[in-house]
Amino acid sequence: MSETSKLKPGHIQGETGVWEMVIGLEIHAQVSSKSKLFSGASATFGAQANSNVSLVDAAMPGMLPVINEYCVEQAVKTGLALNAQINNISVFDRKNYFYADLPQGYQISQFTKPIVGEGEINIDVDDNNQTTIGIERLHLEQDAGKSLHDQHPSKSYIDLNRTGVALMEIVSKPDIRSPQEAGAYVKKIRSILRYVGSCDGNMEEGSLRADCNVSVRKAGEEFGTRCEIKNLNSIRFINQAIQAEAERQVEILESGGEINQETRLFDTSTGETRSMRSKEDAHDYRYFPDPDLLPLEFTDSFVQDIKDKLPELPDFVKKRLVNEYGITPYDASILVEEKDYVNFFEKAATGGDGKLTANWMISELFGALKKENLLLSNSPISPETLGELIGLISKGIISGKIAKDVFSEMMISSKKPSDIVKEKGLEQVSDDKEILKLVDKVIADNQDKVKDYLSGKDKLFGFFVGQVMKISQGKANPGLVNKMLKENLK
Amino acid sequence: MSDLLKYDLLGASEAIKSKEISSVELTNAYIEAIEKTSSLGAYLEIVKDKALEMAKVSDENISKGVSRPLEGLPIGIKDMFCTKDIKTTASSKILDNFYPTYESTVTQNLWNDGAVMLGKLSCDEFAMGSSNETAAKGNVINPWLKHKKMSPGGSSGGSAAAVAARSALAATGTDTGGSIRQPAAFCGITGLKPTYGRCSRWGIVAFSSSLDQAGPLTRTVSDAALMLNSMASYDKKDSTSANLNMPDLMSYLGNSIKGKKIGIPKEYTQDGISDDIVNFYQKSINWLKEAGAEIIPVSLPHTKYALPVYYIIAPAEASSNLARYDGVRFGQRKEASSLDEMYEATRGEGFGDEVKRRIMIGTYVLSSGYYDAYYLKAQKVRRLIKEDFENVFKKVDYILTPSTPTTSFELGKKQDPLTMYLNDIFTVPASLAGLPGISLPIGLDKLGLPIGIQLIANSFDEPGLISTAHVLEKSADFNFIADGAAK
Amino acid sequence: MSNKKSIVDIPTVNKIARLSRLDIPEKNKQSLTNDLNNILGFVANLEEVDTSNVEPLASVTGHKLPLRSDIVTDGNMEDLVLKNAPESSSGFFVVPKVIE
Structure with missing residues (x-):
């Protein structure tokens, strides 16, 4: 074997x-x-x-x-x-x-x-x-x-x-x-x-x-x-x-x-x-x-x-997707397999992050559809809602991890991701004061670890990040958490 | 009653139009004639009720002042034409129970023009033969020297015999290598094979698709013109049909041929031709000369290869065309336990010897290892034969040849397939080149058997062919009637 | 043709008959073999024609292949299609069982 x-x-x-x-x-x-x-x-x-x-x-x-x-x-x-x-x-x-x-x-x-x-x-x-x-x-x-x-x-x-x-x-x-x-x-x-x-x-x-x-x-x-x-x-x-x-x-x-x-x-x-x-x-x-x-x-x-009436062919569209959206040739080749895919992708990627959209479409959406035995044309998630979800991620309103939960919810309810986020209070916490409170609490609760960290155990930094994310139920903006932990663990 | 039989097609048409006779009267006379001459075996199927029904409609039309070109004229149909709800067998056992649900384009054209259908006429099985002896239901007897049981020729032997015996006013035929012209010559009547593509092949049982062409068998050249006017049409259902209007052939009757150039091919005067035919050939040349035509010796150098080419191409196409007779969707089936055994038994029993021979030859010449040597070679020589004619038609307007090397022979006399094939030696070349040809009777040989002469024209020059044949017909003044004809 | 002096023998007749799906009774095979050899001998004179620069002629027709529009104009006539069938059942043609 x-x-x-x-x-x-x-x-x-x-x-x-x-x-x-x-x-x-x-x-x-x-x-x-x-x-x-x-x-x-x-x-x-x-x-x-x-x-x-x-x-x-x-x-x-x-x-x-x-x-x-x-x-x-x-x-x-x-x-x-x-x-x-x-x-x-x-x-x-x-x-x-x-x-x-x-x-x-x-x-x-x-x-x-x-x-x-x-x-x-x-x-x-x-x-x-x-x-x-x-x-x-x-x-x-x-x-x-x-x-x-x-x-x-x-x-x-x-x-x-x-x-x-x-x-x-x-x-x-x-x-x-x-x-x-x-x-x-x-x-x-x-x-x-x-x-x-x-x-x-x-x-x-x-x-x-x-x-x-x-x-x-x-x-x-x-x-x-x-x-x-x-x-x-x-x-x-x-x-x-x-x-x-x-x-x-x-x-x-x-x-x-x-x-x-x-x-x-x-x-x-x-x-x-x-x-x-x-x-x-x-x-x-x-x-x-x-x-x-x-x-x-x-x-x-x-x-x-x-010849004059010939439509755009897969190879041509593939090249265009690579150039316009910066996606990989292989991802592009999957998207051009069907005209449907390309249309969906281009609508979803309007004004957003093309590469991220391609990733989400190919690994998340296609996977979920396959599991449900659905065709793209019957997808509960529309190009517009997927586009919105990508937007929420790239603007930092939700984290990638939260986005997966939102996506699962979208597959079931066909709701707009912003509505789901609002309803469930899933917005990312990006307020400095809020995050500082969480950071302070984690430092206070883990004084032993703080000592170890300060004495050179750099690897423990990840532990503190994890703790903050955990008590924020995943909503804390990971970038801010990092920054504030660094500033406060001194 | 018997007076009615003396009208030819054109004459009968005029008599019906002028209400001198009715179509029902005429049709009845022909039904009676069919019965009287039934010993000839020309008819496979007689549709008396249908004929009288059609004749009645024609008479009603005439009384209303309507008359279509063939209004009320009773004719016979070669059994190669599929006729709706009327048994169509191609003279083969394999189709013995076949009732088409459709009507061939050519016969539909005839009915649309008012012709009356008498029945289906015997022919060689799948039109393969030159004596009508391969017909599953037996020989047809030539009405000439009836007691001697001569062959009517083939494959349109039933059609030629019926017209000569006056049991049909005219008949349809199909010609692949001479199947209209040779029996017309043997039976002392006129037979015209049009240019390939003039008559639709849709609904005609296929023998050799690149050669098959329908045409009329009639008493006179005028009758042939009248019939062909109706038979010919462009048909979108036949991809090889020519999209060309046929001029009204009747308007070419009586045209002078003064100054026309007639080619006499030297290759058509070789040994094996009977003296009587040689004499009448010379007479015909003289008649045309007297009518003001110029006689020009020409050469068609590949003539001697025409029969070999034909006996490769026609069987090759036939072997494929006849594959559909497999006992699955129509026709006779011989039951067997496996599909292949059923095929072999059905086809082995359903086809006669000559058909089997040709299927075997055709399969052989197309099979792997032999295709180039036989089939492809034959296609190449076919082009040379066509080019021979193209070259000659740069110099002359028409070509005159004997129709056959001999007059009719006794039934059962020619057992060897090859000897039989030689009958078509003068008709095959024009078939291979797709050219129109007409055979008309010009005299009788020593025994009292008719002799035919063939005129060949360039592609689509049926009008000129009719004019020239009409002149020759007048000079020959052939007014003999077969001893076996209905009286 | 000269290099393949086609002498048809009974095995060849068997092979061709099989390809043609023709049951040929044993007693007829020799005479059929002879007939085929005679005919093949008769057509053999074609080999003397020089065709080295000649294109094969498949059709004498001068016109182009006509094309038809893509419209459904036919079909829906099971009864007519099956009318002449030696054996049919519930709208199908029926043949001895085929094993694939």
Whole structure:
């Protein structure tokens, strides 16, 4: 245990040495469109089975695809936000395979000529670890339907509501080296998608899912054989699945085995990955350009128009927060994860101490919300009240310690902090005479200690401070207490 | 009653409009003709009640002084077109119980223009074939030399046989590599394949999406013009549909072709062509010359690669297009205990041999390791074939070729798939280039079987194609009627 | 093509039939193998064409891919979607059980 605790994240201590993880992610992000990629049926989540299905989605004979313009724009917009190459000519291919929830017998996707090419994004893993992850490509493709296996002992039930919903598949380069980086990467992609509005990023409803390609190697060696873990729908599962898969591979390799390149599923109940039986068949997808569609072409001005309308992106906002509010880059990266956070922060920090506001938001508010299972949008504490609380602290009206009590009260009652302070008489005592009384009392009550202090036991100073604070019930201004004790302990 | 069958589409239209005949009378005559010629096997489905209902509406329209372009004209529909609530099988067992809940754009256009539906016409299974012998429900017999049981050609064999047998005033067809023109030639009628993109593919069972194109099979060039006027339309539901207005083709009938340049490609006069066809080809050239056209020898150097290109591209697309016939959402299912076994049993039993062969070839040429050598190579040569035509159309207005290397053959005679494929040698190149082509009858061979001639025009020049074909039609003055036709 | 003189054999036919989800009766496999070899032999003359500077042609259509507006215009027709299904239950298509 002490061995592993010294390891860097993404490293595994084996019997033969330290192994390094090599990870690439394929993120499937559902485009925030009203209708499907190639049909006019609704793309809404959660409708009655087979109700959001057109004849095109059900692949009835003679039905043909017509592409949704909005989806094209969202792909371009996202590509621009990923600092990526936009391809003015791209091609839709058919990926051919048989599956119950794939009515056409092929998925319309983009293979050799995707709409977006190479790009890169910056991620912040923690305060000391910022890195760049390459984007291989982004392409548009159709989602498949849903098979339900638990409705009948010998049958599967098929719902085609999701069939044909537009997905953007964002493929990273194999630049990711730890589960933590993978998590930061997904968070960053999600926040970019939400900023530009191309995907709601909702992992619970499946509008953002990831396939993780994982392999292990000894430092400096060639990439090992990879396995693909399919369909992970939370950052926690991504973390766990990668760790479990990498450990599995190390175990196999160290016992002299070989890794089979295969598709695996993460079992959330056991925390392990297992081979997918339905994917055992060697696939030969026979990609070829879909003859029902023509190459997708657009002009530079189409791209420029989208670029002109692009909103502020996370990296830009992060830089601004660091410069304007003097907060750390890592804190800024957490705040820019969601536009909501930034808006909240900027309102709360108006005219106050930015750094203090960031600290309170990230450690106190986010912590408290998480405990209560609340989203920031439902927070009992508003940006205004948090701002006021920060103001009370920085003006010295209450101490940081008292502020925590006030904060807890605010979480419960949604009251203004100034009202709570008034009601409970929590204002900091900053009156010289009041404090002098307390100092005198502590000195009088502890003559032994005063002697010891005066004879050189400097460390006892803290004891006197503590005693004064204690009898003031925490309300005494610590600065004044210090000053007066020094003046009077002579 | 039988007098009614002598009208061609245009003639019948005029007779209905002038109230000389009623649509109900005419439709009844055709229903009777269908019954009389039922031994030909052209129809898979007859919709008598619907036909009479539609005819009645037309007659009411006429009495109200309303007449749509095809008002009251009874026609047949190739079974590749999905027709709402009417069984549509593409002549395949796998779709034997399929009742579309929608109507194809082309047939909807026809009904909107007043045409009356007689029923669904047989074809090769999924339009794959050149003899109509791959149809699940059996052969269609060519009404010419009926006793000898000749092939009507394919894949639109039922459509061609019905028009030739006068059991439909006109019919729709689809043409992927010659499936309208070759059966039209075999049955002594006119068949027009429009430019790719002229007729919407929406609602037509797909065979090879980059090649499939609907068109009419009719008695005359004028009838083809009348039908195509209605069939063609820009359709937003088909991404490959051309957003171009079709000029009124009827106004191009009777135009002079004086000074027009007709190309005669040297590659279309190779061996294997019957002498009768060679003779009539020469006659046609002379007729055009007499009409004032200039005859210019041209070369389409990649012609000999057209069939190989076609037999890679069409099966490749078909292998993917036919994946949806899996027994899950429509069509026949053969029950099995696992999903994959169900797929294999359903498709193994539902598809005929030729369809399976093409799916296998198509899967093979797209599969990993073979894609570049076959599919990609074929796409490249396809471009060269298209460029051949582009070069020739810089010099000439139209190209004249035989429609087929031989006239019809006896059913069951050509067992080998490759020999069968050679039937389309003259029709496939224009299909690969997406060009419009028309086959019209110009004479009979020694046996008394019809000979067809093909005119090919540049993209979207259907008007010129109609003008030129009309001139040729007049010169040929083909007025023979099949012995197996309804009397 | 010359370097991959594609001689289709029965194992290849089995593999392709599996990819195509086609049950081919054992007795038909040899004749199908022969047919495929004949057809592949027939198309092999393409290899003599020099296509070194030729772009593949996927569509003869001259126009651009048309785009449609993002409006819900379709769906809400479970009955029509399921009407031709060989097996359905409570609004779902039903197939033999799939094991993932």
